[in-house]
Amino acid sequence: MASLPGFANPDETVEINDPSDDKVRKKGSKKGGGFQSMGLSYNVLKGITKRGYQQPTPIQRKTIPLVLEGRDVVAMARTGSGKTACFLIPMFEKLKMRSAKAGARALILSPTRELALQTLKFIKELGRFVGLKSSVILGGDSMDDQFSAIHGNPDVIVATPGRFLHVCIEMELKLSSIEYVVLDEADRLYEMGLGEQLTEIVARLPDARQTVLFSATLPKVLVEFAKAGLNDPVLLRLDVESKIPEELQLWYVTVRPEERVAALLVLLKSHIDSEQQTVVFAATRHHVEYLHMILDRVGLSNTYIYSNLDPSARKINAAKFSTGKVKVLVVTDVAARGIDIPQLDNVINYNFPAKSKLFVHRVGRCARAGRSGTAYSLVTPDEYPYLLDLHLFLGRPLTIATKIWSEASVGRIPQALLEEQHGALLSLHETNADLVSMRTVTENAYKQYVRSRPAASSDSNRRIKELPFLTCGIHPIFRENEEYAEEERENLLDKMKNYRPQGTIFEICGKNKSQEYQVMKQKRSFHKDKINTFHDTLEQKENEAKLLTNKSELTLPKSSSEDIDDAFDKVILPKKRKFEDLYKKNKRQKSRDDNFIPYLPADRHTEEGLAVNNFQNEASKVQLDLTCDSEEGMRRSTQMKKWDRKKKKMVTVQDKRVGKIRTESGVWIPATYKGNRYAQWKEKSKIAQAEESDNEEIATPNVKLRTEANTHWARHNKKLKLKQRKPELKTTDEIMKARKIAEKKRNKQKKRGKKGKRNK
Template sequence: MADDDAAITFADLALREELLTALNHLGYEEPTPIQREAIPPLIEGRDLLGQAATGTGKTAAFALPVLQRLETNRSDTNPAALVLVPTRELAMQVSEAMHKYGRGLRTRVLPVYGGQPIRMQLRALERGVDVVVATPGRAIDHLNRGTLDLKSVETVVLDEADEMLDMGFAEDLEALLDAAPESRQTVLFSATMPPRLNGMVSRHLREPERIEIGRADVEAEAKRVRQVAYIVPRANKPAALGRLLDVEQPTAALVFCRTRDEVDTLTETLNGRGYRAEALHGGMSQQQRDRVMSRLRSGNADLLLATDVAARGLDIDLLTHVVNYDVPSSPETYVHRIGRVGRAGREGTAITLAQPREHRMLKTVERVTKQKIAVEKIPTVADLRARRLELTRAGLEESLLDDGDLDRFRVVVETLAESYDLMDVAAAAIKLAHEASGGPGDDEEEIPDIPAPRGDRPERGAKRPDRGGKRDSSGMTRIFIGAGRVAGIRPKDLVGAITNEAGLTGRDIGGIEIADRFSLVEVPEGSVDGVITALRGTTIKGKKATIRRERFASPRR
């Protein structure tokens, strides 16, 4: 069955040519599990009850069938479909997605939510729309005004139904469902299925198709996510978060906090550390929330700190890291969060900061997800400095390989070389470049090291980079491996390749540093040539990689 699923394409789902063209243009290659299971019965007109977390592709799962079933060149000015969502941000997101999918069909999609001038919505409704994507409160407002007529509605979709109930929209939802024709198709999606949804399902759905993205699917998503936890005293959490972000260097990160105050405080702290951080929570005005989302979409922010409710349904492009500032209250919440970086085949990193007393909660999460959460040590100041020096080195190497215009700088080098040693000139230039990029100050303090609970300590050899000189590295040489985090390389992959192919043991291997596109591994100087030869004759994670001595460091003596 798994092989059959893997072979299914959007074309196999009997979608209209206009939709297939739009999906191809957007770069969609194959449907996700929820899309494979939901699209066929929805196209047939059946009611559906679906459980799937944020980030599994629910929007396309209901949007494509809605668009598929629309009449071509539809002349009715009243909507044929009503999509109800809990927040303004999600309304905008779903509306934008449906507009892109339905571009070739000239579908008229209108987002309806509070905070936007109602006159704009009134004019659009009067001109005529095919699909209304609305928050329940504003939809009820239009229904009571007589400006939203649901008599032509063929499909009603409730997206994030559990969240809408939590926000107190139960009565509004009942009223909207009662106002739509009984013959309509009803679709309900929810990340969780609490008992209070049962009454709504029994009253408004007719023999629904039931779809649940189960544990096997969750495990498949989780396998693409590097999951790691750090045991940190609460007083040291802000410093630990800043340190980890400095070392990880995420392209874009989403940090979950429990309270609004925590969101505001951490945002200020991280902005002070040089990050472009934004806060998002329920205590902000709609105008403030709009500004935050605008900065995120324009790329003017790379770090979002939010509460669960505020972040529900958000899809951030190029999201590489999710951070749990506290251990989530339930395993389900943890799974929903980390799924944001494991979606659409992407890999990512999930970081959890746990207080010592929260270790038992981590074990519960592991049991539910059937995935190991590695407990590691907070990077030291020395680790941070090494990481930043690594970035400086990588930037210089990239500049050299880029064959850029260096001629106008040679006269400076030649002049200085007449009075100083050429190596000293190069070192001084690198020092200036490194200091210009910033670095930990002399007053940066170490974060207390709390040992991992027994049974969670990493195996010998499969470890983080050398911890500030704690390991004796005399007689060791670093080798360069042209594959890193982007290729899915982990310390255990490098240790396994070296021990299997070169005959060393885990105890022989020193510090391991993994950057985005390359890795550095310490091995005994007497074994370095044999290790290089052995690795050049094999693959790492199924791929050949460049293997050589590290050019920028001599053997450590």
């Protein structure tokens, strides 16, 4: 069996549910294998029970014992499975209690500030009885406060990599006291371009540390990082095949681009309960502001979050939504990863994501920890290929509502509902000039977004033409409302859409003896065979679709295990599929020639969905230039000039090292990381003087301080002394006066010298 490279003994983590295992029975004998059976201390267990945790999730049951043993762990589990508690509970058990002199002993790195603040909240709730001191270091906050927080020797540091590295370089931190390191949402850290920062932070950490890496997906970049930066890691892969929980319902609504806002209002006002919490994901921050303005004018209470928003405003808006003061939150993808909203019921994809992995993280905000949820996606014609790519990645069938009330996941909104909301929107834009200007901004932003959006696969673009999206029926979620069930109207509209006349406009409107009529008749007779074959293929496809629908309606009763035992003496069952079977080679490939290379790998859809770096982008950098004969020359030639779209010509590009400094680990980082801010803070806060004065007090504890009397004459003498004291700075008049006095003195001395000579 071929093992996964970079990980030690994956057999330990593969067999997830094995009731016949005696060891599992012995360990789980106390209260059914809960947290009590993990050997945790009293204070940690007390915090867990007060938080409301009763039974550990599968990822917690497998991860916590491994981390407590001191192993480096790479855990990959479905989003919403309780990964945060997996690294916090062992951290509390390892650190035990507060240590003011040791310095920071645990480091948790998160991709976004919201996720870091959420982790800090979990630390305070779960570890309230442990007494550990924790601090957070985030971009956008005051660096002076962060310097003072690190001087307070916290036990746990929760940080985002960019700001934490900035603080480390400013303060020249060695991080030698760190024992426990956690990379939360590690794949997102690499996707955000924080690979250099992570490399530099890991280089500053001690070799004897324990590293725990958590991620919802496992791209190849993380496998390479685990091989290089982790010590004999153990891989945990739980719920890999079911990327989306079963409790989550996926509905796709086809809309035209100009009716996208109206479709969103239909969902929020007519379909979704006003008491339910909903998160709306948009493509850019301009879309977020535009939707926020519209929802405010329509009367729906909402708030919004995007990356460029002020940090304090982001915190306030997130608190509004989490506490239930508003029911709708409009966000960009900044909230797509790791944010835990316990009572979230619905997710709406206003713009369909281009990456399948991003869709999984978006919809993973709801249906967490066993709760049910619904994910709605508005899909325009240019986004149909991405929908196909998503279902290839998920391994699910895509069902389109071809009839009016057929059971399917893809459908459209009744036209009456869309027209009602679209008309209200048009009247809103007529009376509000700021909405019109904001709509123009969003249109321009969407054009830029489409340019930077990765292209869908060529197979999906080809297959999308064969699917009946144009004849899509009304979505089944709208059939519950009887007032909108206008079957006759929808039937008539469908007939009008699907109507194709027998002849062209030249044949219908022209006369029989006209030249146009004769030409079209000759053309039709010339292509008669192709026209007949086309109609035959259309009829064949319709018949196949009918057969498929008839098969799906036929449901046979399932047989029970007792019936099978009565009918068969011997039953041969397949072995439980283990996760290492995912990496076994296909048996058919083994019989082939060793030199055979398949055109497409078997897991290409999964790898494309989980990929962090695109192969085309990486390959474009490694190009062969025949004008240079060295690697340095090739590198310079690619960096010297670059095509500028605005100027329409090649422009010179500065060297990437300009404005950068090289760290101890050899990584080039911006020179702004190393400033004089820490020294200025020390001088301003008098930290160095306070330390010197503390040392002097310790050395001479019996020194008496001289004090002045607080009488009337003492205060009077003090004022006289202050008046007599010469100021350090002089005015121009004082300087001129002093010069004149000095000149007079010199003249007097000269006159005295002359008189003395005469007397002699």
